[in-house]
Amino acid sequence: MAAGKEIRTQIKSVENTRKITKAMEMVAASKMRRAQERMKAARPYAEKIANVATHLAYAHTEYKHPFVIARENVRRVGLVIVTSDKGLCGGLNTNALRLVMTQLKQWNAAGVEVDVSAIGNKGLGFMQRLGANVVSQLTGIGDTPRLETLIGPVKIMLDAYMEGRIDALFIVYNRFVNTMKQEPTLTQLLPLAKLASEDEASLKTHWDYIYEPDAQPVVDAMLKRYIESLVYQAVAENIACEQSARMVAMKAASDNAKNVIGELKLIYNKTRQAAITKELSEIVAGAAAV
Amino acid sequence: MAMTIHVDIVSAEKALYSGSAEVVIAPGQRGELGIHPRHTPLLTTLKPGTVRMKLPDQAEEVMIYVSGGILEVQPHVVTILSDTAIRGNDLDEAKALEAKRAAEDAMKNREASLDYAKAQAELAEAIAQLATIEKLRRRI
Numbered sequence: 001m002a003a004g005k006e007i008r009t010q011i012k013s014v015e016n017t018r019k020i021t022k023a024m025e026m027v028a029a030s031k032m033r034r035a036q037e038r039m040k041a042a043r044p045y046a047e048k049i050a051n052v053a054t055h056l057a058y059a060h061t062e063y064k065h066p067f068v069i070a071r072e073n074v075r076r077v078g079l080v081i082v083t084s085d086k087g088l089c090g091g092l093n094t095n096a097l098r099l100v101m102t103q104l105k106q107w108n109a110a111g112v113e114v115d116v117s118a119i120g121n122k123g124l125g126f127m128q129r130l131g132a133n134v135v136s137q138l139t140g141i142g143d144t145p146r147l148e149t150l151i152g153p154v155k156i157m158l159d160a161y162m163e164g165r166i167d168a169l170f171i172v173y174n175r176f177v178n179t180m181k182q183e184p185t186l187t188q189l190l191p192l193a194k195l196a197s198e199d200e201a202s203l204k205t206h207w208d209y210i211y212e213p214d215a216q217p218v219v220d221a222m223l224k225r226y227i228e229s230l231v232y233q234a235v236a237e238n239i240a241c242e243q244s245a246r247m248v249a250m251k252a253a254s255d256n257a258k259n260v261i262g263e264l265k266l267i268y269n270k271t272r273q274a275a276i277t278k279e280l281s282e283i284v285a286g287a288a289a290v
Numbered sequence: 291m292a293m294t295i296h297v298d299i300v301s302a303e304k305a306l307y308s309g310s311a312e313v314v315i316a317p318g319q320r321g322e323l324g325i326h327p328r329h330t331p332l333l334t335t336l337k338p339g340t341v342r343m344k345l346p347d348q349a350e351e352v353m354i355y356v357s358g359g360i361l362e363v364q365p366h367v368v369t370i371l372s373d374t375a376i377r378g379n380d381l382d383e384a385k386a387l388e389a390k391r392a393a394e395d396a397m398k399n400r401e402a403s404l405d406y407a408k409a410q411a412e413l414a415e416a417i418a419q420l421a422t423i424e425k426l427r428r429r430i
Contacts, residue, residue, distance in 0.1 A: 044305040048298055048369050052362045056333070136390050147302045147374050152385030209362075212320055212334035221335050222360050225371060232302050 004275070007268040011261060018257035024088070025250035031143055032179070032243035038144065039176060039236045046233050053192070053226050056219065059208050063215040067223045070191045071167045076113040078135075078157045078166040079103075080189070082173035082234050083123035084242040085139055090249035092174055092241060093122040096184040100172050103186060104132075115166055117153045119235060135160070143243075145235045147228060154231050158224060161190050169227075173234040174241035180248060182241040189227055293327040294346050299354055301372040307354055311343040314368050316361050317418075325363055332363040338418040340425060341370060355422045357415055 057068065081100060083093045100123075107114055117136045118124035124137050136153040160166045169190035174182045211218045294310035314325045317339030325332075336359045343352045356372040363369075 038303070041304040042302060044298070044308075045300040045302045045371065048300050049360075049371055052333075052360070052369060052371070055331075055362070055364070059331070148385070152388050152390075155385065156390055207331060209331045209333040212318055212323075212332065218333050218335055218360075222333065225360060225373075229302055 003271050004268060007264055007271070011264045011268065014257050014260050014264065018254055018261070021250045021253040021257060025247055025254055028243050028247035028250060032240065032247055035143065035236070035240040035243045036176070039233075039240045042229075042233055042236050046229050049222075049226050049229050052222065056209075056222065057192075062208075063219060065219050065223055066162060067190055067227075068192050074112060074167040076115065076166050077107065078115045078117065078160060078169040078190075080117045080119065080153070080157065080169070080171040080231060080234075081123040081127065082171065082231075082238045083118075083120035083126075084238065085121040085141065086242075087122065088249065089242050089246040090252075092182060092245040093120075093126075095182075096172055096174055097123065097126050099184045099186055100126075103170075103172075115157075115160065117157055119150070119153060119231075120238070141235065141239070143239065145232060145239060147232050150228060150231055150235060154228050155224075158190075158227060171231065171234055173238045174245075176237045176240045176244070179244045182245055189230060192223070192226075295325065295327040295329075295366060295368055297343060297368045297370070299341065299356070299370040299372060301356075301359075301374045303374050306372060307343075307352070309345070311345050311352075311368075313344040315342040316370065317341070317356075318361065323361070325368055328365050329363045329368075331365070332361070334361050335359070336361050336370070336372075338415050340418075340422045353422060353426060355419060357418075 079100070081096070083096055087093070104114060114132065115135045116127050116132045117138075118127055118134055119138045120141065121139045124134065124139060127134050136156045138149060138153050141149065157166070157169055161169055168188060170186055170188050172184065172186050175185040177183050209215075294312055295314065297307065297309060297311045297314055298305075299307040312326075316323050316325070317337045319335045319337055323332075323334070336356060338357045339355075341354045341356055343354075345352055356370065357374070359370060359372040361368070361370050
């Protein structure tokens with residue numbers, strides 16, 4: 001019965017694995033709901049600030065902010081990579097990083113250098129192994145992203161843009177489509193693309209804001225917050241993606257463990273029965289010999 | 291019925307208020323601003339403080355605390371983008387430095403000036419919060 005015992009321990013260990021994956025699945029499911037709510041809660045701000053930014057783009061300001069002026073030749077770009085801190089979430093980070101790789105290759109071919117700001121452990125590790133120029137990093141965001149913690153890494157990129165060290169800024173994150181589908185996305189943050197507006201006609205007329213105290217500080221503060229809100233939104237979406245991807249991955253793992261246990265049990269019972277049959281036939285043969 | 295203006299108060303992490311009001315009073319950078327319907331377009335930064343709104347058919351004013359932010363006025367819409375974080379140039383700089391340091395692992399003796407700036411901003415916020423509480427209490 002040596003084989004039987006081995007199979008029994010194997011079954012036990014797979015069962016333990018299944019318990020863990022099952023627990024992780026349930027934890028991810030409950031966290032996912034909260035992450036999605038948080039993502040939705042951040043939407044009004046993002047919409048409102050995008051509205052204001054659109055209005056600003058149509059206003060006839062005497063002051064043009066550098067963020068809205070596109071630069072002719074791009075020599076160096078900034079890239080914010082949003083990934084999760086932990087693994088065990090399927091191909092989520094791999095997909096995002098693959099997108100990063102193809103983009104990096106394109107930039108490389110065009111002779112464009114890249115500064116990286118890594119948000120999340122996985123992307124950071126990847127970029128460090130790659131030997132990319134990581135100028136800032138942020139890890140350990142947890143389940144509740146705080147705008148406060150994001151200000152730092154974003155500011156480094158914005159400062160670099162203002163000083164002309166980078167000529168464009170991009171962000172890579174996983175866009176939340178639904179629980180089963182996450183889409184790695186690369187979007188341009190700077191220079192700001194012209195935003196589409198629903199009430200375009202009414203805004204075309206010649207007008208401008210009254211600025212208090214002056215146009216420049218107000219527009220600066222406004223656009224800075226706009227970029228930050230975009231990054232915040234990306235991080236919130238990425239967390240929702242992480243949790244749902246983990247839930248799906250863990251569900252697959254639990255199902256798989258269940259199948260493995262079934263197969264192992266079948267083999268175990270077969271060997272057990274074969275042993276019994278063998279013993280019986282030996283006894284019968286022994287009795288016949290007497 | 292008096293004219294009303296639509297007000298949206300949002301912070302990065304959630305929506306705080308949405309509805310119409312007769313007057314909105316906000317703590318602008320250069321002092322309090324009272325905004326009535328059909329105000330000319332205006333864009334300003336806010337100090338930490340209380341936003342007060344007079345709602346139609348209600349004697350009581352609604353008060354909402356904001357820790358700074360941006361106020362946009364269009365003739366019929368007021369949008370307040372409230373900050374969630376305590377901010378200040380020094381503080382933002384501090385955060386940037388922190389993120390940088392994590393990447394470069396090279397920063398020395400910055401703590402002192404950092405702590406001071408942070409304490410100052412927190413104090414300003416605490417005072418503003420206390421003022422809001424005081425105002426609310428006086429009404430009760």
